[in-house]
Amino acid sequence: LVSRTNGTNKTSENGRVARAKVLTIDTMNPTVKNAKYAVRGPIVARAAELERELNEGMKKPFDEVIKANIGDAHAMGQQPITFFRQALAICSYPELLNDSTFPEDAKSRAYRILQSCGGNSMGSYSASQGIDSVRQDVARYIERRDGGVPSDPDNIFLTTGACDGIMTMLKLLVCGEGPTRTGIMIPIPHYPMYSATLVELAAVQVNYYLNEEKCWSVDISELKRALDEARHYCNPRALCIVNPGNPTSQVETRQCIEDVIRFAAKERLFLMADEVYQDNVYGHGCRFHSFKTVLFEMGPEYSNTMELVSFHSTSKGYMGECGFRGGYMEVINMDDEVKAELTKLLSVRLCSPVPGQALVDLVFNPPQPGEPSYDNFIKERTAILSALEEKAKLTEQVLNTVPGISCNPVQGAMFCFPRITIPEKAMIEATEQGQQPDVFYCMKMLEEAGICVIPGSGFGQKEGTYHFRMTILPPIDKLQILLNKVKEFHQKFTQKYS
Amino acid sequence: LVSRTNGTNKTSENGRVARAKVLTIDTMNPTVKNAKYAVRGPIVARAAELERELNEGMKKPFDEVIKANIGDAHAMGQQPITFFRQALAICSYPELLNDSTFPEDAKSRAYRILQSCGGNSMGSYSASQGIDSVRQDVARYIERRDGGVPSDPDNIFLTTGACDGIMTMLKLLVCGEGPTRTGIMIPIPHYPMYSATLVELAAVQVNYYLNEEKCWSVDISELKRALDEARHYCNPRALCIVNPGNPTSQVETRQCIEDVIRFAAKERLFLMADEVYQDNVYGHGCRFHSFKTVLFEMGPEYSNTMELVSFHSTSKGYMGECGFRGGYMEVINMDDEVKAELTKLLSVRLCSPVPGQALVDLVFNPPQPGEPSYDNFIKERTAILSALEEKAKLTEQVLNTVPGISCNPVQGAMFCFPRITIPEKAMIEATEQGQQPDVFYCMKMLEEAGICVIPGSGFGQKEGTYHFRMTILPPIDKLQILLNKVKEFHQKFTQKYS
Structure with missing residues (x-):
């Protein structure tokens, strides 16, 4: 009765007008x-x-x-980490600050988070970039992780899980038409959020293959091959690296990361480092090296100029709190005007969920030695x-x-x-x-x-x-x-x- | 030292290569x-x-x-509603189910929510469309609100605040190029999330003016004028109505809503009803009428065919829980294939934040007469x-x-x-x-x-x-x-x- 293809109305036998649907599989956004x-x-x-x-x-x-x-x-x-959930319960219902069964460190963390919320409530919008004190705690965590390499809270953006950050950065990077359309280099195999987002943005997906024979490592010659070929039909502007890998589980060596940075610098590529599995390293002799540390160890020629963004999340690691959709990204050497545009872009969605931001704070500022929850936290982790x-x-x-x-x-x-x-x-x-x-x-x-x-x-x-x-x-x-x-x-x- | 416009590297006096930034205000996504x-x-x-x-x-x-x-x-x-926060605290830290100071109704609601979460934890991803039992509670709420007009949980999609839903629906609707590019009718004045999203999607913004002289009401003749003009340069496919209005605070009459539905039906427009302020009605003689009720009262000619989506949120009303980013949309008469594409689109972001989904459940399934929290809930509200x-x-x-x-x-x-x-x-x-x-x-x-x-x-x-x-x-x-x-x-x- 209802016409699917031409989208006009049809008169049925009883004389009633049967309206064709406005939105059909044939008339919806083709990129979606x-x-x-x-x-x-x-x-x-x-x-x-x-x-x-x-x-x-x-x-x-x-x-x-x-x-x-x-x-x-x-x-x-997997059971949640007790400390995180105690502090989140207090943030949700601050009356629990007076409950003697809750440990003092969970109370003090929750109190600090609430003090940074408008009206001391998780029900308020935060700043678009995220709560100030949470970004400060994240920056301090990064400094500890990276052996003192400085981190500026102004470079931290809280996101709705890591994928929100990745999608937002990709959106910033895409421009041009035809042979000047932005190309984004992604690993094959890769987590399909990348390819789905590139299709949605009508960006060009530039595949580089991970080396299965060498434990799925990144090969610079393969990066070069992929890039050179892509330059014939698009404008490759960014290189995405997932370390540790998903679905491939490899942990890149320090040398490999240095080589990737040199390559990206030489070829003028914006580096996107998806490092959400940084706490999940098991391989014999494997260690997580953040792109940022390696970049800074390579000296000011690199650390003062290379554009890098690193993504992290509360969904993986030992906490596995996927449902809270907490995450952050740190941008390095990002142009100030672009940073302002990034903040504006985030502001249209107002802010990432505040309970997720609170969890980010707790994960990156966990109990310290001497605090009442420390031993149990370490045991659980x-x-x-x-x-x-x-x-x-x-x-x-x-x-x-x-x-x-x-x-x-x-x-x-x-x-x-x-x-x-x-x-x-x-x-x-x-x-x-x-x-x-x-x-x-x-x-x-x-x-x-x-x-x-x-x-x-x-x-x-x-x-x-x-x-x-x-x-x-x-x-x-x-x-x-x-x-x-x-x-x-x-x-x-x-x-x-x- | 660093060239901003041509994007190539420059050699500085000391012979070092100063890299031009990859991403600048001139080379970023122009729609953003x-x-x-x-x-x-x-x-x-x-x-x-x-x-x-x-x-x-x-x-x-x-x-x-x-x-x-x-x-x-x-x-x-404004203080949070006690009941909501008690139940959220229990969801965060289920040990509180054993705490005798928490009321039984908060416990039973929290228990039901946790039973619907993977591993009984808010830390699990939910289904992309949202937790089943929450969508059921929302559907029952809509039926109560609309005097028994049926609501199908399969038509409910939980979102990250209402704006996430609106952006997602707009994204589905946009297609075509040049004079066939999708046009979206929005009120002037309007909440700027609409125009910002349309720019980002490169859709055509079709303005219709609210009538300030008649208390910012919607005028059918003005809709017609805007539509006819727009048809010369784009393909208008959807009409957005914000009721009660933002920033204009008007509450549309039932007659006006009926006229809008007739207009949209005749002109083959997809109706988007932003109804996030439905609990905020103060005007003398004003009442909130949902688009859905009016649609169903107009009989099967309309209720069986008109495509409508209604947006709601936990951020406004009496609860004002903006930070949790909870919301839902109900789609009526949406093409099944499009619905499947909508679910896929949402799945790339995995799910909306589970604490926000939990709050949606509580807000739309609040304490009932006879339950221990009822009196206090009514008093606070x-x-x-x-x-x-x-x-x-x-x-x-x-x-x-x-x-x-x-x-x-x-x-x-x-x-x-x-x-x-x-x-x-x-x-x-x-x-x-x-x-x-x-x-x-x-x-x-x-x-x-x-x-x-x-x-x-x-x-x-x-x-x-x-x-x-x-x-x-x-x-x-x-x-x-x-x-x-x-x-x-x-x-x-x-x-x-x-």
Whole structure:
């Protein structure tokens, strides 16, 4: 009855006018339509459906769906850090300042945060850039982390999770048309928020491939190849590095970071360092080096001129507080006029959520030795990080025992991204069903084993190679079950299609 | 030393290469640069500066800066609703479920919210559309509000404040190039988030003027004029209505809403109803009518076909919880494929902040008669709304005693938008200083009286008319002082330039 394509009204049999919809898939913003985001795509939707079916008593080859598709620690059973939640409760309901069961350090942190809020309430808007005292605490944290390299609170912008900061910076950078359109260099594989945002901004995505043979490290020659090719059709202006990597879990060496900075300086690229997994480092001999420290160690020729922005978040690390959407970015050597425009851009959304800002403050100004919550805080943090380290090793070990699966060491972050061999026959069947081979593989794993992981094609991968991403977040006993199920599934799948 | 315009590197005297910045005001995204947002513009920045100068002991013609520039209730001293904050504290720190000093209804609400969170923690991501049970509670609230008109939780999307929802909907609607580029009809005067977002999206802003002579009401003939003119140069696809109005505070009549719906239906426009001030109605004989109720009362010819989205928020009303960035939108008759694209678009940012979602749940599912918190909740809510009503009347009364200021009744919302007469000589001096006359006026008011309000030009106004927006939020005694200062300033200003 209703016309979809031409958008005009039609008269139906009873003489009534049936209005065509104004907004249809054919008349909506095409850049939104073209964006892809696999982390919450059809496989995840099917997983939710299967859970409902299980709850309704339908029989499946499994008793529960194990979701290993997203880095969502608390959903996987990780407990919040007590101190953070005590202080947040006080910030929400300041009457608790008088409650003798709450520790003094949680009270003093909460009191300081409330003093910095309009009307001493988290219900007030903050400054667009974020609460002053929170930005000060973040700057002091960065200085401690970077061995004294100075950090200016004026360079700190609080954001709604890290992705808000990344999207905002990308938006600032995009201009030009046709061959002068802004190009942004991103790693392949990459977290698909990057590509989805670039499509939305109609920016040109410039792919550089991480070196799977060298544990997914960044290769300067590959950066150069990608850049030189891109210069034929766009204006590459920024280089995004994710360290530790997502989905690839590598931790870049200090030397690699220095080489990247030299490359970006020489090629006049704005550096965007996504460092949200900086507390998640497990690999033997691996250490997190911030881009900023390395930049400053390289001397004033670099530290006085190179434009760098680093992103961090309260969603990952040991705290895993994804739901609060807290984050910050630090901009280095950003042009003052651009900084003013950045503040204006943020101001249209008024401010990032104040509970998230409060959490940022707590995470980057945690209990200190001698304070009442210190021992328990260290105990909780250590337990979480040790468990993650154990799970990283277990995941790598078990997967590498499976013929047809090979997995780089999980040096950091909270994922593994194993390479899988898909038999020829399976590829043919996938093609017949109009699916990518790795989507076909992951969908089968979900339907047969109840395991929800994301196909490598959602992150990008070298032509002809196949992977999936799974998190290492489930509790160790459940992770063990999950890994055994993956193993069993892969063997059956290989057998079936051989 | 560093070249700003051509962007290449230069060799300085000592032979070092001074790198030109990649990102400058000339090479940044021009749409971001062109966006304006007066609510946090230069006058507000100057107000903050003056506050610092006062704190440092500098002498000023006033003792304090009174900020009446933004609808930020808690910052103006309004206290949070106890029940909301108790439940939020429990959600933050679930140990409080065992605390006997917290009321049972706050506990049961918090428990229900936590049960709907992954791992029973606000630290988990929610579904991109928002927590299921929260959307159910919102749908039930809408049904109660609209006298039983059905609301489907699948049509509810939780957002990061209302502006996030508005920006997202606008983004979906924009397409085409040149004369087929999407046009969006917005009221003049309007809240500048709309125009800033349209600039960012490179959409065409189609102005329709509110009728100041008829208490800022919407005029169908004016809508028609604006639409017909716009059709020569763009493709107008959506009509935005803000009711109650911001900055204009009018409350639309039921008849007007019906006429607007007929107009939008006839002209095939997507209706966007910004109804965030629906609880803020004070005018004699005024009542809030939701667009959705009126649509359904008009019968299936309209209710089955008209595309409508309504926005609401936890930032305004009696709760004024701006900092939590909670909000929702309800979409009516939206194409299913577009709805799926909307969910995908939201999923790239993962989810709106979970504490804000929790607050949405509490606000739209408040204590009921017989529950322990009910009496106190009603007492607190009534006190706030009565005070706002009193302040709305006081503001209108006092301002209308000033020759050269005339102010429509403050029927709703939390602002007044008086018209001011600016003497010829002041206009000349403003022009000499390169300022709009109303900016000049407001800047003088700030410097001489310490009152921070926003010039009408930040919201748009009919050529040759001048206004300012001030909130009615300060406590009544401070509002009285503020109004007297405005009166005194206006008299002195008029005298000086006459």
